[in-house]
Structures are given as C-alpha cells and as structure tokens.
Amino acid sequence: MAGTVLIAAVMFVALVGMIICSKKQKASPAAQPIAIGLLVVVIVCGVLMMYKTGIFGDTNNFMEIENRYYASQGNVVGKYVNSNFAGKKVLVLMDNGYENSPRTKILLDALNEGAGGNLDIVADTLTLAKGPNQGNELQGFEMPLFEVMTAKDFDAALEKHKDAGVIISTIGLPRDVKAMRLWTKKDRPNLILISAADMRGYDALIKTGMVSAIVAVGPDAKFTEDAPPKDIQKTFDIRYVLIDKKNVEQYSGMFR
The missing domain is CATH 3.40.50.2300 (Response regulator)
Known part of the structure; x- marks a missing residue:
C-alpha cells in the first residue's frame, strides 16, 4: 500500500509541475523541456500504478x-x-x-x-x-x-x-x-x-x-x-x- 501511495504522490507532484511549466513556456523557453520531462514522469507513474493495481493482469495483482x-x-x-x-x-x-x-x-x-x-x-x-x-x-x-x-x-x-x-x-x-x-x-x-x-x-x-x-x-x-x-x-x-x-x-x- 505504501508503494502505491508513494507513486501517486510523485505522480501528483509531477503533474502539478508539468502544468506550471506549460503555462510558463512562452515567457521561459527552458520550461518546455522540463514540462516534457515531467510528462514522462507522469506517464511512467501511471503505468506503475496500473501494474500495482493489477490492470495488466499480474498474477499477484x-x-x-x-x-x-x-x-x-x-x-x-x-x-x-x-x-x-x-x-x-x-x-x-x-x-x-x-x-x-x-x-x-x-x-x-x-x-x-x-x-x-x-x-x-x-x-x-x-x-x-x-x-x-x-x-x-x-x-x-x-x-x-x-x-x-x-x-x-x-x-x-x-x-x-x-x-x-x-x-x-x-x-x-x-x-x-x-x-x-x-x-x-x-x-x-x-x-x-x-x-x-x-x-x-x-x-x-x-x-x-x-x-x-x-x-x-x-x-x-x-x-x-x-x-x-x-x-x-x-x-x-x-x-x-x-x-x-x-x-x-x-x-x-x-x-x-
């Protein structure tokens, strides 16, 4: 349970950071690669969450x-x-x-x-x-x-x-x-x-x-x-x- 909570917390923080960076892209071009990086983190966390909750059919789901x-x-x-x-x-x-x-x-x-x-x-x-x-x-x-x-x-x-x-x-x-x-x-x-x-x-x-x-x-x-x-x-x-x-x-x- 602790593992799932940690993944969810990281995913939430990355999502918030991605939204903030996306809004600052016009004023600061450097924010774009950061936003992309955070998007990758969100996707990875999402995949891990699906594995953790058994959506992919893990036998120990x-x-x-x-x-x-x-x-x-x-x-x-x-x-x-x-x-x-x-x-x-x-x-x-x-x-x-x-x-x-x-x-x-x-x-x-x-x-x-x-x-x-x-x-x-x-x-x-x-x-x-x-x-x-x-x-x-x-x-x-x-x-x-x-x-x-x-x-x-x-x-x-x-x-x-x-x-x-x-x-x-x-x-x-x-x-x-x-x-x-x-x-x-x-x-x-x-x-x-x-x-x-x-x-x-x-x-x-x-x-x-x-x-x-x-x-x-x-x-x-x-x-x-x-x-x-x-x-x-x-x-x-x-x-x-x-x-x-x-x-x-x-x-x-x-x-x-």
Missing part, C-alpha cells in the same frame, strides 16, 4: 490479493458453521446483482471448503416491498440493500427459505432491526453477519443469542499489497475478527 482476503471470511465462517450448526441448510443473503458477481462464487466456495464440503448452501437476495430502491435512485445508481432494506423486506426473504437453519447475511441488518419478526420466532435460524459495517448495539444481539456471530474488520486490521499467507486462518486474522459470545466483551469497543 491487487484484485487477486483482495479476493483471497475476502474468501478467508467464508472459509472461517464455514468452519464455524460446521462446528456449531452441522447438518443445517445455509441461506446466504447477498446484495443486488449477486448472480453476476465473481465474488459470489468466491464466497460460496470458501464457505463450503471451510466446512469440508458438508454445507447445503443457497444464495438469495431481498426484494424490496417498495419496489427496486423506490425513491432512492441517484442518476441510475442503485443503492445497496443495507441502505434501503427494512425489517419487512428481511423477514420476507427468510420466509422464502423456511428450511434454512443458518442465515449468513453479507448485507448486514435493516435499520429498523428491532421490528424484525425473526426475533419472535420460537425456532428461529442461527444468524451470522459477514462484512458487518455499522454494528452499534449489536453486542446485545450476540449476548442474547439473537445473532450467533459477526465477522468484521478488526481493530488492528492491516491492509497491505503483500500476498497474504498460505494459511487461511492467518490471512483472516490479518484483517478480520469473528465475534461471538465467547469474545464479545473483548471487542466491546467495536459496538459503540
């Missing part, structure tokens, strides 16, 4: 590294489900367009791999009662579900999969979480959150057993361009934490 970190969440949760809720059908709730997202397969494969291939998994999304993000469109941009879904929408998605004993939500919980009918069900499924963002007050949900576990970016997370370790658990530990009843007090600060 940014997206490959990020996908390995992302997959580590699924692997660890798969092990957790297999250890605590073996034999139960798993419903994974995902965002709009999940069918066409490469990350869907990455996560589902990692979940199953973590569970030793023993999971019965189905993926689905929510259908908003108000229609597709009604009243929340922004110049054709579709708002993510966690911004617009309601308790009613979430409950409706679960009703479609009554046979699921474990719910893994990658879209968090609705803002009106307390209104969910899920909490009143006698035999409610076990709920796990992956990539949880706003977790204020969720420690109470864990302590009362409403939520079995939450995977979130840890307080000591490290983001680096280096390839993650081959050990999946070590890869997970670099960025994420899995919080359940056993360690919820340890991470109490993440719920404030």
Whole structure:
C-alpha cells in the first residue's frame, strides 16, 4: 500500500509541475523541456500504478490479493458453521446483482471448503416491498440493500427459505432491526453477519443469542499489497475478527 501511495504522490507532484511549466513556456523557453520531462514522469507513474493495481493482469495483482482476503471470511465462517450448526441448510443473503458477481462464487466456495464440503448452501437476495430502491435512485445508481432494506423486506426473504437453519447475511441488518419478526420466532435460524459495517448495539444481539456471530474488520486490521499467507486462518486474522459470545466483551469497543 505504501508503494502505491508513494507513486501517486510523485505522480501528483509531477503533474502539478508539468502544468506550471506549460503555462510558463512562452515567457521561459527552458520550461518546455522540463514540462516534457515531467510528462514522462507522469506517464511512467501511471503505468506503475496500473501494474500495482493489477490492470495488466499480474498474477499477484491487487484484485487477486483482495479476493483471497475476502474468501478467508467464508472459509472461517464455514468452519464455524460446521462446528456449531452441522447438518443445517445455509441461506446466504447477498446484495443486488449477486448472480453476476465473481465474488459470489468466491464466497460460496470458501464457505463450503471451510466446512469440508458438508454445507447445503443457497444464495438469495431481498426484494424490496417498495419496489427496486423506490425513491432512492441517484442518476441510475442503485443503492445497496443495507441502505434501503427494512425489517419487512428481511423477514420476507427468510420466509422464502423456511428450511434454512443458518442465515449468513453479507448485507448486514435493516435499520429498523428491532421490528424484525425473526426475533419472535420460537425456532428461529442461527444468524451470522459477514462484512458487518455499522454494528452499534449489536453486542446485545450476540449476548442474547439473537445473532450467533459477526465477522468484521478488526481493530488492528492491516491492509497491505503483500500476498497474504498460505494459511487461511492467518490471512483472516490479518484483517478480520469473528465475534461471538465467547469474545464479545473483548471487542466491546467495536459496538459503540
């Protein structure tokens, strides 16, 4: 990450210098070769940035590294489900367009791999009662579900999969979480959150057993361009934490 930041900084300074020299070419002819030299620096930095971010298909590129970190969440949760809720059908709730997202397969494969291939998994999304993000469109941009879904929408998605004993939500919980009918069900499924963002007050949900576990970016997370370790658990530990009843007090600060 530091390398990319340094390249970006050099590129920015060179770009500013090039613009200044270009404006002074008429008054000072010597500024022209300097401007050309700085242009070369900008181009070189741009090429390096593209290599760094994997645009040229480097096998150790940014997206490959990020996908390995992302997959580590699924692997660890798969092990957790297999250890605590073996034999139960798993419903994974995902965002709009999940069918066409490469990350869907990455996560589902990692979940199953973590569970030793023993999971019965189905993926689905929510259908908003108000229609597709009604009243929340922004110049054709579709708002993510966690911004617009309601308790009613979430409950409706679960009703479609009554046979699921474990719910893994990658879209968090609705803002009106307390209104969910899920909490009143006698035999409610076990709920796990992956990539949880706003977790204020969720420690109470864990302590009362409403939520079995939450995977979130840890307080000591490290983001680096280096390839993650081959050990999946070590890869997970670099960025994420899995919080359940056993360690919820340890991470109490993440719920404030």
